[in-house]
Ligand SMILES: Nc1ncnc2c1ncn2[C@@H]1O[C@H](COP(=O)(O)OP(=O)(O)OP(=O)(O)O)[C@@H](O)[C@H]1O
């Protein structure tokens with residue numbers, strides 16, 4: 001394992017994770033799905049967590065937020081400091097308040113996070129009523145409409161009245177980003193936010209996340225299995241495998257000088273437009289395949 005980024009409590013640290021370890025118990029079997037993971041993110045910076053399926057990326061996110069599926073017997077140790085709050089030693093109500101105010105979650109599949117029976121505009125106004133202040137209905141509606149305009153809806157007054165299933169996957173993800181950024185959180189977290197979208201829409205959604213961050217100064221924690229996307233969009237990377245961090249550091253350094261064979265294998269898996277065509281395709285193109 002190479003050097004982990006400093007886990008200093010610099011004054012502008014938004015998230016500091018130290019030795020986070022998650023053990024789950026299933027049918028009498030104990031397994032460590034997040035193993036001694038440490039990293040930190042400063043204000044306005046971005047960090048990507050990359051690794052293959054099952055590496056523990058989602059478990060890491062759930063563990064640091066203190067959110068596990070009902071019925072899952074998970075034990076989390078280590079420490080998580082979010083916006084100055086010691087999240088693992090804080091009561092559930094206070095933790096929920098910190099999460100509602102400071103974290104914007106962008107889910108992989110907004111269909112699962114959006115309520116199918118509410119119009120999308122209503123769902124945005126609901127996000128705004130989590131806080132203590134209760135603005136007027138018209139003020140709430142105005143903010144929801146403005147938020148939809150900010151994520152690129154051309155006719156938000158009209159589109160706010162749509163139900164989630166009436167929107168395309170890309171439009172739903174834009175609603176997801178509007179919802180995540182509505183309260184100006186200090187940290188945006190995306191767990192594979194573009195995996196369910198086709199490639200051209202993926203780029204637009206990632207651009208939109210970047211654009212929103214530029215405006216609000218939010219930090220980003222991006223989970224992806226795509227090292228190419230991670231390196232293009234984030235300042236720092238951690239590479240996970242089987243629950244552990246195998247390598248971490250500045251994105252460009254990891255991409256150009258990977259120290260670990262697993263990181264090199266992930267780099268080799270990045271599709272390249274300028275690279276040699278895969279053998280089978282070349283054979284087909286040359287007409288030599290019988
Ligand atoms: N609800 C659950 N109950 C039991 N085990 C789980 C549950 N969710 C995940 N696991 C286990 O935890 C480990 C890490 O899974 P996790 O979902 O964090 O992987 P991941 O890196 O997010 O993968 P993917 O890229 O497929 O989303 C895996 O071994 C998985 O089987």
Ligand SMILES: [Mg+2]
Pocket residue numbers: 057058059191
């Ligand atoms: Mg996952």
